[in-house]
Amino acid sequence: xxxxxxxxxxxxxxxxxxxxxxxxxxxxxxxxxxxxxxxxxxxxxxxxxxxxxxxxxxxxxxxxxxxxxxxxxxxxxxxxxxxxxxxxxxxxxxxxxxxxxxxxxxxxxxxxxxxxxxxxxxxxxxxxxxxxxxxxxxxxxxxxxxxxxxxxxxxxxxxxxxxxxxxxxxxxxxxxxxxxxxxxxxxxxxxxxxxxxxxxxxxxxxxxxxxxxxxxxxxxxxxxxxxxxxxxxxxxxxxxxxxxxxxxxxxxxxxxx
Amino acid sequence: xxxxxxxxxxxxxxxxxxxxxxxxxxxxxxxxxxxxxxxxxxxxxxxxxxxxxxxxxxxxxxxxxxxxxxxxxxxxxxxxxxxxxxxxxxxxxxxxxxxxxxxxxxxxxxxxxxxxxxxxxxxxxxxxxxxxxxxxxxxxxxxxxxxxxxxxxxxxxxxxxxxxxxxxxxxxxxxxxxxxxxxxxxxxxxxxxxxxxxxxxxxxxxxxxxxxxxxxxxxxxxxxxxxxxxxxxxxxxxxxxxxxxxxxxxxxxxxxxxxxxxxxxxxxxxxxxxxxxxxxxxxxxxxxxxxxxxxxxxxxxxxxxxxxxxxxxxxxxxxxxxxxxxxxx
Amino acid sequence: xxxxxxxxxxxxxxxxxxxxxxxxxxxxxxxxxxxxxxxxxxxxxxxxxxxxxxxxxxxxxxxxxxxxxxxxxxxxxxxxxxxxxxxxxxxxxxxxxxxxxxxxxxxxxxxxxxxxxxxxxxxxxxxxxxxxxxxxxxxxxxxxxxxxxxxxxxxxxxxxxxxxxxxxxxxxxxxxxxxxxxxxxxxxxxxxxxxxxxxxxxxxxxxxxxxxxxxxxxxxxxxxxxxxxxxxxxxxxxxxxxxxxxxxxxxxxxxxxxxxxxxxxxxxxxxxxxxxxxxxxxxxxxxxxxxxxxxxx
Numbered sequence: 001x002x003x004x005x006x007x008x009x010x011x012x013x014x015x016x017x018x019x020x021x022x023x024x025x026x027x028x029x030x031x032x033x034x035x036x037x038x039x040x041x042x043x044x045x046x047x048x049x050x051x052x053x054x055x056x057x058x059x060x061x062x063x064x065x066x067x068x069x070x071x072x073x074x075x076x077x078x079x080x081x082x083x084x085x086x087x088x089x090x091x092x093x094x095x096x097x098x099x100x101x102x103x104x105x106x107x108x109x110x111x112x113x114x115x116x117x118x119x120x121x122x123x124x125x126x127x128x129x130x131x132x133x134x135x136x137x138x139x140x141x142x143x144x145x146x147x148x149x150x151x152x153x154x155x156x157x158x159x160x161x162x163x164x165x166x167x168x169x170x171x172x173x174x175x176x177x178x179x180x181x182x183x184x185x186x187x188x189x190x191x192x193x194x195x196x197x198x199x200x201x202x203x204x205x206x207x208x209x210x211x212x213x214x215x216x217x218x219x220x221x222x223x224x225x226x227x228x229x230x231x232x233x234x235x236x237x238x239x240x241x242x243x244x245x246x247x248x249x250x251x252x253x254x255x256x257x
Numbered sequence: 258x259x260x261x262x263x264x265x266x267x268x269x270x271x272x273x274x275x276x277x278x279x280x281x282x283x284x285x286x287x288x289x290x291x292x293x294x295x296x297x298x299x300x301x302x303x304x305x306x307x308x309x310x311x312x313x314x315x316x317x318x319x320x321x322x323x324x325x326x327x328x329x330x331x332x333x334x335x336x337x338x339x340x341x342x343x344x345x346x347x348x349x350x351x352x353x354x355x356x357x358x359x360x361x362x363x364x365x366x367x368x369x370x371x372x373x374x375x376x377x378x379x380x381x382x383x384x385x386x387x388x389x390x391x392x393x394x395x396x397x398x399x400x401x402x403x404x405x406x407x408x409x410x411x412x413x414x415x416x417x418x419x420x421x422x423x424x425x426x427x428x429x430x431x432x433x434x435x436x437x438x439x440x441x442x443x444x445x446x447x448x449x450x451x452x453x454x455x456x457x458x459x460x461x462x463x464x465x466x467x468x469x470x471x472x473x474x475x476x477x478x479x480x481x482x483x484x485x486x487x488x489x490x491x492x493x494x495x496x497x498x499x500x501x502x503x504x505x506x507x508x509x510x511x512x513x514x515x516x517x518x519x520x521x522x523x524x525x526x527x528x529x530x531x532x533x534x535x536x537x538x539x540x541x542x543x544x545x546x547x548x549x550x551x552x553x554x555x556x557x558x559x560x561x562x563x564x565x566x567x568x569x570x571x572x573x574x575x576x577x578x579x580x581x582x583x584x585x586x
Numbered sequence: 587x588x589x590x591x592x593x594x595x596x597x598x599x600x601x602x603x604x605x606x607x608x609x610x611x612x613x614x615x616x617x618x619x620x621x622x623x624x625x626x627x628x629x630x631x632x633x634x635x636x637x638x639x640x641x642x643x644x645x646x647x648x649x650x651x652x653x654x655x656x657x658x659x660x661x662x663x664x665x666x667x668x669x670x671x672x673x674x675x676x677x678x679x680x681x682x683x684x685x686x687x688x689x690x691x692x693x694x695x696x697x698x699x700x701x702x703x704x705x706x707x708x709x710x711x712x713x714x715x716x717x718x719x720x721x722x723x724x725x726x727x728x729x730x731x732x733x734x735x736x737x738x739x740x741x742x743x744x745x746x747x748x749x750x751x752x753x754x755x756x757x758x759x760x761x762x763x764x765x766x767x768x769x770x771x772x773x774x775x776x777x778x779x780x781x782x783x784x785x786x787x788x789x790x791x792x793x794x795x796x797x798x799x800x801x802x803x804x805x806x807x808x809x810x811x812x813x814x815x816x817x818x819x820x821x822x823x824x825x826x827x828x829x830x831x832x833x834x835x836x837x838x839x840x841x842x843x844x845x846x847x848x849x850x851x852x853x854x855x856x857x858x859x860x861x862x863x864x865x866x867x868x869x870x871x872x873x874x875x876x877x878x879x880x881x882x883x
Contacts, residue, residue, distance in 0.1 A: 364869050
């Protein structure tokens with residue numbers, strides 16, 4: 001029996017990222033746990049998206065380490081981290097606009113498909129493993145009826161859902177979701193929250209969001225960032241009662257807890 | 258082309274064209290067959306770039322470098338005495354060209370967008386100067402191929418008709434290979450890179466490697482075209498690497514229709530016929546000397562009015578037919 | 587290691603390199619600004635250099651006969667004509683390119699090169715021509731007691747430096763320059779702020795054309811006037827822009843001088859590989875910095 005604790009699916013320590021003279025992320029540490037929705041909230045310009053970019057590997061940090069299941073991936077670039085089970089969705093919808101919904105997900109699933117020895121000249125459209133994974137992701141997110149639609153014809157809410165489906169198609173263990181609820185109506189928000197709820201088992205989810213109602217409904221842990229630094233991190237009730245957090249949000253209208 | 262639900266693309270135009278291509282020598286004289294062979298080899302050259310530009314979205318303005326390297330490799334690898342067999346010469350030429358494409362691509366693909374266009378242009382100029390100024394080739398005069406290569410089971414590649422069929426066989430093989438790649442996972446990944454490279458990286462694709470593979474493949478196939486060109490003329494010179502060649506092949510692609518393999522072939526045909534027409538004294542008399550003027554104007558007009566090329570015209574014509582009232586969709 | 591050349595030759599080559607680099611800077615700066623600000627890649631930029639040179643050759647006898655003027659008058663008239671040309675060309679042709687993708691821009695401007703080349707052939711023929719440097723500048727000047735150097739070449743470098751300073755002044759210190767730099771960073775925002783983007787583009791393009799043509803004019807006495815002279819300059823300008831960074835005038839200056847030195851000394855030290863040296867430089871820089879030395883204005 002090993003004395004070592006099971007490593008966190010994602011653990012970041014002391015992340016620093018500067019842009020010219022501005023310190024966008026200032027010695028941030030954060031750890032995700034399996035089966036948990038960990039919300040990351042903060043005022044505008046707090047550095048949340050930058051942190052997500054560093055965690056995902058799109059940006060290199062100036063200092064700090066990132067580890068996936070105990071493996072140090074700080075030097076790994078984004079594709080390699082993605083193949084190791086780190087998926088992300090984007091705040092500004094980033095899909096393949098000219099492809100069908102199904103192809104969008106199939107392509108994302110294809111990346112995780114192990115390389116075969118055969119000279120792969122078979123048609124991709126019939127590639128069973130990636131197709132199955134894609135359909136599973138579409139079914140999970142409830143947009144399977146849209147499978148053959150071209151993305152350019154979808155509504156905004158449907159596209160945001162596709163964004164998450166594409167993230168799921170790669171069957172990642174860690175999910176970095178950047179404002180998946182942005183621009184969604186009440187019904188769509190409820191559906192998305194139900195989806196996130198259902199994703200908890202087996203996944204570690206980091207949820208960046210501005211919608212406070214949603215955050216407090218679904219998060220198991222909340223981390224608050226202001227001006228690039230973490231000012232509080234803990235269970236929702238503790239965060240709600242935290243004086244620093246209330247002070248940070250005092251200037252914001254509609255900040256109802 | 259977008260990977261929407263599979264379109265029912267009729268195969269009959271392709272089959273008809275194939276039959277026409279194969280039957281052509283029965284009707285054409287020597288000049289016609291020679292011209293047709295030039296068109297076939299140019300079509301292979303255009304096809305070699307089609308996947309890189311149309312599918313992956315990497316606009317290379319230096320593809321002539323690989324045509325030239327393939328041609329020069331053919332001339333330089335051929336022994337001083339005795340006729341070389343294409344059985345070993347062809348793979349050797351393709352390997353050399355692919356290796357050059359790998360090295361140049363490894364550097365060029367570090368750049369994006371406009372930088373990539375300029376860098377590929379610059380590298381092909383470098384290759385041009387290597388052959389033009391140094392003693393590797395015969396300098397600006399070029400070099401002759403000592404003895405015509407042979408192919409087993411084929412009587413003589415010196416016969417125009419025979420060589421035409423060999424070129425046609427290469428064209429069909431290249432077309433089928435690229436069509437298969439386009440449908441395969443690799444081709445779909447390339448299309449994804451063109452549409453949204455950032456997303457592809459987020460999904461886990463090592464996009465640099467994919468782009469480099471596409472670039473090397475394009476270079477290798479251009480080497481095949483270069484080999485055929487060298488064998489056809491028996492002679493190679495640095496003008497094969499001139500940037501005008503790189504411009505010409507891009508024009509073939511855009512005239513035919515980017516993203517379409519048929520477009521590459523049609524575009525090669527259209528471009529060469531157009532150029533021949535403008536250079537023809539029979540049509541333009543003494544003004545044929547200044548053929549670059551009507552060609553330049555035609556290029557501007559074609560790109561301005563038909564940015565999706567001839568295949569694009571066909572698509573919109575079919576779309577309009579489908580939505581006409583009274584026609585059952 | 588033995589010194590391959592004596593001090594005098596070395597200094598002469600240095601001066602040649604600087605002069606060559608500065609001329610290249612004039613051409614490349616127009617190219618980088620046009621791309622950086624307008625997003626248009628213009629292959630025909632080298633043709634403007636050629637047009638400038640041919641203008642110098644064609645105007646010289648006319649100016650001498652009708653205006654009793656010298657080289658300076660030729661230059662002045664040439665500048666006015668090229669600004670006009672740039673203005674009209676932007677309005678008639680380039681403005682259609684803004685919404686097109688890079689490939690279409692490349693091919694349409696490639697067609698333009700062919701048109702310019704052939705028009706030149708029709709108007710001025712295909713022979714090589716010489717242009718005489720002004721008599722007062724035709725001699726050589728002694729530099730110390732080591733060597734002498736042609737006065738006219740020194741003048742070229744001096745004029746280029748003045749132009750470079752003027753460009754810096756305009757870009758850094760005037761409102762027009764501010765609008766240009768704003769347009770380079772964010773087109774839509776600039777429009778929203780009321781900057782007349784169309785007028786700005788026309789000015790930038792006309793300036794780019796004039797710079798390239800001016801370079802051709804002052805270079806003509808040194809390099810002669812011949813068909814295809816635009817193509818060589820174009821490709822080297824591309825190398826300069828890639829090395830310097832698109833949109834950066836500072837980068838263009840530094841890169842042009844680098845290219846000037848590498849090319850000049852490459853030709854002297856390794857004559858067989860002369861054309862290749864510059865591309866090796868470009869490859870080396872690409873390995874280190876794929877987006878050029880600097881990035882924006």
